[in-house]
Amino acid sequence: MSSSLFRRSALPVLISLALAGCSLAPKYERPDAPVPAQYPDQNAVQNTGANSASAVAPDVAASSDLGWSEFFRDPQLQALIRIALANNRDMRIAVQRVEEARAMYGVADSDRYPTIGAGVNAQMTRNPENMRMSPDAPSVSRFYQAGLGMTAFELDFFGRVRNLSEAAFQQYLATAQARRTVHINLVSLVAEAYFRLRTAQQLDGLMESTLLSRQNTYDLVKARFDVGVASSLDLAQAKSQLDTVRADRAAIIRVQAQAKNAMQLLLGAEAPADLPQPAVFGRDQILAAIPVGLPSDLLERRPDIIGAENALLASNANIGAARAAFFPNISITGLLGFASPQLGGLFGSGQRYWQFSPQLQVPIFTGGGIRSNLDVAEARKNIAVAEYEKTVQTAFREVADALAGEATYSGELDALRDLEASAAETLRLAQLRYETGIDSFLQVQNAEVNLYTAQRAFLQTGMESLMNRVELYKALGGGWLEDSATGLPVADSNAAAGQVPGSAAGTVTE
Template sequence: MSRRVFRITALPTLTALMLAGCSLAPKYERPEAPVPAQYPSYGQAAQPGQQAVAASADLGWREFFRDPQLQALIEIALQNNRDMRIAVERVQEARAQYGIQQSERFPTFGVGGQATVTRTPEELRMGADAPSVSRTYQAGLGITAFELDFFGRIRNLTEAAYQQYLSTEEARRTVHITLVAQVAESYFTLRAAEQQLDLAQKTLASRQGSYDIVKRRFDAGVAGALDLNQAQGQLDSIRADIAELTRLEAQAQNAMLLLLGQQPPADLPKAEVFGKDQLLASIPVGLPSDLLARRPDIIGAEHALMGANANIGAARAAFFPNISITGLLGFASPQLGGLFSSGNRYWTYSPQLTIPLFSGGVSGNLDLAEARKNIAVAQYEKTIQVAFREVADTLAGEATFAGQLDALRSLEDSTAASLNIAKLRYEEGIDSFLQVQTAEINLYTAQRQFLQTGLSSLLNRVELYKALGGGWIERTGVAADVAATPTVGASEAAQ
């Protein structure tokens, strides 16, 4: 009785040991972030309201982008954009690959049958009465070659597949963030092109008026041919700009169509007035260390690094013996009709042990795994450095765009006043038309520069939001709709 109890209680323990085994993977340690502990300040004090949410990654894009029309366009793009669809399917692909690899940790059972018919030459028969043709029939429950993972090879391969799945999920989030930012940038570019085209058309009307004045003076013999040609040149210049801006507007519309994946519906909400009020005024920046836990591309790079670390364990395990078992439990009989009779019970198991002797290829696989881990470390560190630079660049923009726009606004006012004075002096015959022409060029240049800088300011804030990891949730405080993660992954099983 005691021996039977021992066998029953020892069986689960032995099974667990065979399934769990040990791991030869190096202990994972996160590399130090190769960036400063603080972002450059650029002389900019903290703005009020930055504690509204814990971090920009927790700030929903519906709260950040306040224009209802832009919100509707982003929603359409997230549903129809082909890059987004590809990213979602990549996650499903990685998840399926992880499931396939995980299944190798458990035995595979199957029900099957086998028939063997053999003709033996007369010289090889056991006796004179032995039949020339022998038949054997087998049927039952079988186990295919199942590797006893004592050294963690399969376990580490499963962990690597799991980390690849998680990395792909983070890549999907990165595509999500990028798509939201691209739609916003395309929308603002289109709105800015419309503003510049409107400015060019108003400038055309103004220059047409100047040309008419010069033409009347020329017809009256007061102005010379040079003034008339200069006025004509101003008209031709602005017509060329209108043609260019019309082309840019059409290209911006085409870019938007590509991002949306369809024609925009006719019942879009009314757009807000184009300007800085279309975006949230303040974004919580935090510290560079926050990026490690919130920016998807950095998280994905670390999952890839952890997968590379697990592959080293699998490569190390290849130096040790490989033990596998194949077995069958069922019935065997020389006649098909009596195969399943009680006297024909049959079982067999076949353990197999393989020990590498000449391990050139095995050693090469370990070298390859270690080299790939070193590459993954460098890629992880570079991802952090790129993220730090992107945030620092956009913070520099946040600190300087306001002053630049104020200066351009003042420049526009002064050039407009100069143009009025130049026109009066020309009509009074004090100055030539060259002064009017110069003043018109200066005003138009200042107006276009103001619009372009305003656009750059909006795009910079969008880039800051994206660089900080924001844009993959819709509303603040509401979890994003992400692919379901397995309840117990390889990482959890390893603990």
């Protein structure tokens, strides 16, 4: 075999060996989920497939597959969510973070392949007479060179570059999952801001009607006082009741303004004047049944958990890169082209030129730097394990808290409805007894306070109930897709990493 044939066949073999080098990274095993196998509040979970969630989207097996446009039924809220997803600055930053991580992965992965470039260079040297090869040699020597060069390509026999590339890839995936988390949080934040605004509007309406009622009561007491039937104490009590509602009305107007400002920030743009008409405010604005599943499903579906595992995988790969630093580093630099002492004859048939420069570096003494780098990588992996486990525990707690709310809010709202009806009847009777002179105005005052308090509590609890259901939807990983029928996210210009689907074991219902 000629030397030229050997050179032509050896280089591809060396490159193939480098690209297929071994990896010294530890074998990855997912940490056991440090949470129970079941959620604590199983009263809210019914193991049945017959629910309104499946009626809307028959193929939905988990909350993360349920599109937000099906979960949130209010057309005005749907329009606001679309505006926010298109204009919110946090969302734009998250998208660019993904692009940045993708580019960083491309930079790291490019180190696995040789860098080849074309170039031409010339070198002119004047030597003094006593340094010339012969007395007849010219004083100025010229050297021209042109060809393809490969610069310091590392033969990755021990997987250092490969593991660094894997770490960058996992960081990219973690960033993509962080973007999904921002997406989900934005959808839920817009919904929560919308429900706060609608609740403030409902409270404003309540206070307006209460203010009118208190004014009528005050006018009645004032008329009775003027003719000497009511006492000055009755008049002062009626005035204090009126002033209390007036103060509450001013406060709720402020709350409405602040809620609108919060919504404006989330939208990232001014809300258009032609928004769809809102739905009637109540729990029907949100889907009544949500596929819950088991805690293990969160590992496959919640983007923050998936991202934490990607970060753990990146730390695992960095250990492999740190271990490879203990072994020899082999790199090659080469040039294949033409060389000539004369520019005109550079590309002549007899001017072929090649240069091959292998380099081997073996660490002997580094002052403990290599060992310290490995210790750092292992410590960071332990941190990543703890962060992954904490993320799982946090997700479990969020779902469990929301399930506890789902199990109790309906009963609380029913009790508040009954309380409101009882308080209204008590006020009617107290007013009748006061007008007939049986009781003092104090009874009317107490009845008015109790009714007003019950009405406010009902509206406030209703809002909290809506918020709780939104939190459950978000905690289960929902809010990434717009339509579960198509499975397409909104404004998704970057395909996220493929996820392993999980199974749902239950559905939470009202």
